[in-house]
Amino acid sequence: xxxxxxxxxxxxxxxxxxxxxxxxxxxxxxxxxxxxxxxxxxxxxxxxxxxxxxxxxxxxxxxxxxxxxxxxxxxxxxxxxxxxxxxxxxxxxxxxxxxxxxxxxxxxxxxxxxxxxxxxxxxxxxxxxxxxxxxxxxxxxxxxxxxxxxxxxxxxxxxxxxxxxxxxxxxxxxxxxxxxxxxxxxxxxxxxxxxxxxxxxxxxxxxxxxxxxxxxxxxxxxxxxxxxxxxxxxxxxxxxxxxxxxxxxxxxxxxxxxxxxxxxxxxxxxxxxxxxxxxxxxxxxxxxxxxxxxxxxxxxxxxxxxxxxxxxxxxxxxxxxxxxxxxxxxxxxxxxxxxxxxxxxxxxxxxxxxxxxxxxxxxxxxxxxxxxxxxxxxxxxxxxxxxxxxxxxxxxxxxxxxxxxxxxxxxxxxxxxxxxxxxxxxxxxxxxxxxxxxxxxxxxxxxxxxxxxxxxxxxxxxxxxxxxxxxxxxxxxxxxxxxxxxxxxxxxxxxx
Amino acid sequence: xxxxxxxxxxxxxxxxxxxxxxxxxxxxxxxxxxxxxxxxxxxxxxxxxxxxxxxxxxxxxxxxxxxxxx
Numbered sequence: 001x002x003x004x005x006x007x008x009x010x011x012x013x014x015x016x017x018x019x020x021x022x023x024x025x026x027x028x029x030x031x032x033x034x035x036x037x038x039x040x041x042x043x044x045x046x047x048x049x050x051x052x053x054x055x056x057x058x059x060x061x062x063x064x065x066x067x068x069x070x071x072x073x074x075x076x077x078x079x080x081x082x083x084x085x086x087x088x089x090x091x092x093x094x095x096x097x098x099x100x101x102x103x104x105x106x107x108x109x110x111x112x113x114x115x116x117x118x119x120x121x122x123x124x125x126x127x128x129x130x131x132x133x134x135x136x137x138x139x140x141x142x143x144x145x146x147x148x149x150x151x152x153x154x155x156x157x158x159x160x161x162x163x164x165x166x167x168x169x170x171x172x173x174x175x176x177x178x179x180x181x182x183x184x185x186x187x188x189x190x191x192x193x194x195x196x197x198x199x200x201x202x203x204x205x206x207x208x209x210x211x212x213x214x215x216x217x218x219x220x221x222x223x224x225x226x227x228x229x230x231x232x233x234x235x236x237x238x239x240x241x242x243x244x245x246x247x248x249x250x251x252x253x254x255x256x257x258x259x260x261x262x263x264x265x266x267x268x269x270x271x272x273x274x275x276x277x278x279x280x281x282x283x284x285x286x287x288x289x290x291x292x293x294x295x296x297x298x299x300x301x302x303x304x305x306x307x308x309x310x311x312x313x314x315x316x317x318x319x320x321x322x323x324x325x326x327x328x329x330x331x332x333x334x335x336x337x338x339x340x341x342x343x344x345x346x347x348x349x350x351x352x353x354x355x356x357x358x359x360x361x362x363x364x365x366x367x368x369x370x371x372x373x374x375x376x377x378x379x380x381x382x383x384x385x386x387x388x389x390x391x392x393x394x395x396x397x398x399x400x401x402x403x404x405x406x407x408x409x410x411x412x413x414x415x416x417x418x419x420x421x422x423x424x425x426x427x428x429x430x431x432x433x434x435x436x437x438x439x440x441x442x443x444x445x446x447x448x449x450x451x452x453x454x455x456x457x458x459x460x461x462x463x464x465x466x467x468x469x470x471x472x473x474x475x476x477x478x479x480x481x482x483x484x485x486x487x488x489x490x491x492x493x494x495x496x
Numbered sequence: 497x498x499x500x501x502x503x504x505x506x507x508x509x510x511x512x513x514x515x516x517x518x519x520x521x522x523x524x525x526x527x528x529x530x531x532x533x534x535x536x537x538x539x540x541x542x543x544x545x546x547x548x549x550x551x552x553x554x555x556x557x558x559x560x561x562x563x564x565x566x
């Protein structure tokens with residue numbers, strides 16, 4: 001066993017123990033298990049959100065992209081800023097309405113808001129289908145980190161099995177509370193790892209940032225501006241930043257974290273602090289650029305990096321002390337597992353509560369929903385592991401497939417919070433048209449105009465369908481609208 | 497279901513954040529020279545805007561709380 005592997009293993013054991021301890025001695029109600037009794041204060045909410053947001057993609061995918069494609073990766077910090085600012089307006093409302101109406105999942109809100117049980121079922125199914133590629137990304141990232149950090153001693157499949165058994169155990173026992181407490185640990189290790197990398201890499205190989213960039217520009221003059229080495233230009237950059245920025249808060253697991261916050265003020269305060277977390281992406285991008293420069297000047301290094309997602313880890317194991325490789329591997333594992341556990345929990349909630357209970361078994365009681373949700377935790381994890389083994393893919397492709405589906409909830413959620421006119425049929429038609437567009441582009445080979453991202457094109461089609469169908473169909477019952485306006489505290493009575 | 501008065505102030509600040517990442521600003525920032533703090537300009541600009549997002553949204557938070565408490 002290598003030093004790096006020992007460090008990573010100790011880390012995995014500690015995380016699992018904390019996750020299990022967090023949920024002991026708590027009654028297993030729906031609200032406790034899925035949204036931690038709506039009890040998170042500023043710090044716990046901040047780290048939960050951050051650890052769920054920063055995944056294996058932030059650790060490996062960013063560096064891989066920066067190395068092979070170039071400046072287009074700077075869409076990631078941009079979409080983060082767009083998303084966090086948006087959260088200032090929608091986050092507190094989602095939290096408020098969740099508390100007032102007792103929601104634990106995103107389809108809970110949409111089904112109730114538009115008075116359509118089947119809309120809730122459809123949203124839950126779409127949510128789970130597009131969460132799976134994102135979960136697969138975490139599985140593959142975990143496998144890569146442990147496999148490469150152990151110098152190839154552990155196979156990536158073996159690493160995946162061990163890590164995900166650990167993750168399933170604490171999600172099963174502790175629900176969202178277990179995820180939050182492990183997030184507190186994970187956020188610290190993850191951020192430490194990210195910043196250490198950005199300082200270590202350029203200094204180790206080039207003695208500083210400027211010489212590294214100059215070496216890179218000499219090799220690939222287009223790498224640091226748009227269109228970059230892969231030809232992605234401004235149109236792609238802007239549409240992908242908007243797609244991801246607007247879609248960000250539509251992820252079912254992030255909605256659940258928002259319900260878990262203690263108050264609206266906690267949510268709003270977080271909207272101002274989360275952009276700071278986005279700064280941690282920049283050092284990882286620097287590492288990617290360093291790897292690109294090095295691959296151009298050192299053919300032996302280039303030959304060892306068979307997959308761009310591996311670049312950072314290969315360099316780490318080759319040229320840094322094993323303890324550093326181990327700690328940074330632990331950081332990457334933390335990032336992957338904290339997001340994976342949240343994705344598993346939210347998908348289990350959607351299936352148990354929104355598809356089974358609300359769609360087909362209306363008489364099912366809440367204790368049975370929690371039991372079923374917990375049973376689904378290992379099942380969903382197994383599904384993602386099987387997908388990862390059967391159809392491995394580049395990490396960023398998985399991320400963007402997930403986003404293009406999830407962003408299609410944007411009209412339903414945001415219009416649901418701010419507008420009266422959309423009808424249930426309009427929202428349903430929009431969701432269908434948006435998803436159909438995404439599928440046509442991804443599977444049917446349709447090319448969107450002007451280099452736009454397929455998911456962004458889907459969002460435009462989606463909004464158009466909502467606008468066209470809504471005036472032609474039956475609108476939401478006025479009594480229902482009034483109930484929501486009271487809950488949001490912005491009815492005409494208080495003049496806001 | 498509308499924005500409060502404080503939130504209307506906040507949305508102005510948010511618009512500045514979004515504009516910093518959109519054309520025409522992003523077209524202007526899309527360059528290597530000048531290097532700032534060892535970073536090519538485009539990279540530096542994205543980092544600066546990220547930091548500025550937190551500053552502007554904190555300002556939005558303060559203004560929003562003051563206006564809406566009245």
